[in-house]
Amino acid sequence: MLPNRLMSEYFSTWRLNAFACVLGGVLILAGIGFCVRQILNTDGWPLGSDIAVYLHAASAVGNDQSPYSQAPGLDPYPYPPLFAEFINLITKVLGTGKGMLVWALSGLALLVASVAIMARAFSPKLPIGVVLLLGGIFTISHIARNETFHGQVKFGFLGGSRRGSLAARSQHRRRVSLVFCYRY
């Protein structure tokens, strides 16, 4: 329950909240649209992005080769092999193009979900309008677009840690630890 003072001073009317909901929703959709547009407008995507590094590593893992063998023009793969094995699995199940698009865009969903958890799962709860508005601002930010384009794992880290907070809230310590280490 939102404190009365907060309700009265900051989000006094349902109209303001509704306006924030609409604006936030529009920003989220626009943010997703900009990400998709950037991906579709880049010839040969995911070439030229960090995903190319992950795909190279995933392909090597699938062939019992080192994921750390550096391909020309690409940075070395930076993570432990587990992530490459995970990417390898996604590409096997969904195919490379569709799999990487799903992977990249699922990051945005994790970002908005993380904002919702942080703003709504604990008290005081921020109004839904604020959640959508903040989610929209983050989604449309250039750095979220960059993160999505490169398909990096920071949204996964954020989402995992917020899921851990939920588990901590329910005081399931073992689950907290598992969620934390699964993501980190």
Place this chain on the structure above:
Amino acid sequence: MGLLVLFLLRKKDFKGAFATLAFSGSLFVGSFIFAFSDPLQIFQDWRTSTHWHTGLPNVAKPDNQTFYGFFNRLFVDAKYSTPIFDYPTAPLLLMIPVVALAIYIFVYAVSEQKNVGDRGGPKTFLEIAITLALFMACGPFMEGDHVFVLLPGLFGALLLYFGSYDRRWLVASVLWLLAFANLFLPIGVNQFRPPYWPKLEGLMILRSLHYGLIFFVAAAYSGFVLHSDRMKGIHSTRVDGDDARADLEAEVSA
């Protein structure tokens, strides 16, 4: 992951720290052992790759907003800057007081005690974000999108402000907001964007630390307020009261 274990150890949650370390360690080791016929060689390759990312010249890239990257741009000729003088040992020496300060603030800010009524909420958000922000700002490597994992710091400060209307939390929220300001913008205004990185000289080198520095300041200030609240015995804000009431209601309904 190491920072989270450090956080859990500081909170004296030894079981949690051990479980985190054991489970993630198993995943880490298992991904080498079970996937490759020569896991030792792959492990060596991983070390080489990690060294590439955390060593020169990569750490001297202008978008590495850590103190370590900054000191390397100041004192090492690594193609991304013109150092004020070339002294490759200086970054390591200068990191000693910075890391010592980060450890001091971490111990000062993150309480050994459980946050009463918080249950993984705003205070825990902040404590984790303070831990991450302090040591990520130290280095060796933190670039633009890495800061997403620090968002709990902003939300922790905001929720504590809305739960208490204490102006100090408003100041903390503003500091976190400033730290994230670049992230909020729909267009990139970084002065250092690949592949157009200029070779930094003189005062421009000083500008290559501002993101890392402001996260460090936001974390330190939030830590100061958390500590100050603890000293005043402010454990039971409206936030905690709501949680306690929710606990009671849940018990009654059960």
